[in-house]
Amino acid sequence: MNIAWKEMKKNKARFLILGSIVFLVSLLTFIISGLANGLSQDNAALIKKLPDGTFYMTKEADKNYNLSRINHSVQEKVLNKQKNAAAISIQMGFLNDSEGKQRSVAFVTSTDSMLFKNVKKGEIILDKSMKEEGIKIGDTFTNNQYNGKFVVKGFVDNQKFSHAPVAFINMEDYKEMYRVNDMQLIFIPGGDGAPSFAGLQAFSNNQFLSTISSYKAEQMSLNMIIWFLVVISGMLFAIFFYMMNVQKIGLYGILKAIGVKTSALFKMMWTQMVFITAISLSLSVALSQIFNIAAPKGLPFHLPLVTTVQLSVIFLLIGFIGATLSGIQIKKVEPLQAIQQGEV
Known part of the structure; x- marks a missing residue:
């Protein structure tokens, strides 16, 4: 743990750059998520405010309520x-x-x-x-x-x-x-088993929303961007810690030679990852919630705190996976070989 803190103090610029990138990517993700939720409400609040239930339209309509x-x-x-x-x-x-x-x-x-x-x-x-x-x-x-x-x-x-x-x-x-x-439609509230009727096709609330072409296309595009940004954040962690580990092969060799376990080296890397991610996410969550409150009335933006917490947990998991994958090389380090490589 002490080694992790000392290294972060010594290489402030490196970790500050990573933290800034995570902050910007997560903030952009929160903003796009807020727009996706806002557009979803603006596009289908009539349906989303209904209790769970079942929509029915004619089978001949082929999932198009306008033709039902x-x-x-x-x-x-x-x-x-x-x-x-x-x-x-x-x-x-x-x-x-x-x-x-x-x-x-x-x-x-x-x-x-x-x-x-x-x-x-x-x-x-x-x-x-x-x-x-x-x-x-x-x-x-x-x-x-x-x-x-x-x-x-x-x-x-x-x-x-x-x-x-x-x-x-x-x-x-x-x-x-x-x-x-x-x-055009029949709606039966209640989520306990949808009864079937001859000539009618049943849809849950979410399934019915998916039949609305504009809603489906809009949400798929925005959700694709959100998950793409989440994947990018994981790649950033993996690349950053990989480069850091390559530069510290000699140090890892010395630490292993004096008896430091591989698990302790992983804990050091995880500590750095959690610290950087936690600070970056705290700032981006705070700014996104401020924007959620201060957003103009005409802007379809809705970002519940629950959504930001869920995305934050996903960012932490992705960061953990990315850092762990980059640290696999730590396990393969042989003390003598690593020290000699560091000397060269």
């Missing part, structure tokens, strides 16, 4: 068997305000359910983000496919779909706008 049309008789059969079930439809569209400005929204309607907002004909409930844009209760909107007007009756927190604010409308208004009589 559940027959009314099938819908009634399922809803009669499952008391907490709800039939829902989601469709992207536009609202025109009194000044003629067009606003993109995701229209959502459902049968009577505690999980979704139910509104009367001609009424609309919007995501709170539209309230921040100046929309007030009592304001009216029109739609090119709807003959009447929508009156704003309230707002809901964090209800987004496909990066657009959700607009809850009455089922009859939805059917008039989109000229349909059938609903």
Whole structure:
């Protein structure tokens, strides 16, 4: 342990460079992770806020909810068997305000359910983000496919779909706008065994999110970058300690010659790795959480402390593996040969 501290004091510049690299890589990873979570909420908060359950769409839709049309008789059969079930439809569209400005929204309607907002004909409930844009209760909107007007009756927190604010409308208004009589989906809350129904395909919450092409592509790209950065950090540890070990072959030979065990040399290397990583991660976690609090409202950034802790543990494990792999050469060092090599 003392040898590890003495070496770090003697070679401050080397370890400072490694610590700086780990700090920058981990901070970048935390920031991208926050953006991934933020975009996930912005893209599918409507689905992510639901309890665990099962979504159903027609098999003919081929995992595309837009193509799903559940027959009314099938819908009634399922809803009669499952008391907490709800039939829902989601469709992207536009609202025109009194000044003629067009606003993109995701229209959502459902049968009577505690999980979704139910509104009367001609009424609309919007995501709170539209309230921040100046929309007030009592304001009216029109739609090119709807003959009447929508009156704003309230707002809901964090209800987004496909990066657009959700607009809850009455089922009859939805059917008039989109000229349909059938609903797209059925949702049954509860994670205990999904019942099967003829002609319908079941999806868990996460499986349903994966059927949304924009969500899947977006999250896969960002998660790939995150794991790529984690792998890079492991390679940095391995390369750094490998180069350090090569330079210290002679020292290891002397230490082994005077009776220092190989396990003690590994502990010295692990101590240095943990110390550097812990300080670097502490700084990057602190800065990322500050950014999480101070991020502009319009920026889709969400970084829970739990996520940073999980990523920090992964960084420590990767650092440990990288340092250990680079230290395999320590075990092969022969004292006399290493001393002679050091003299050359």
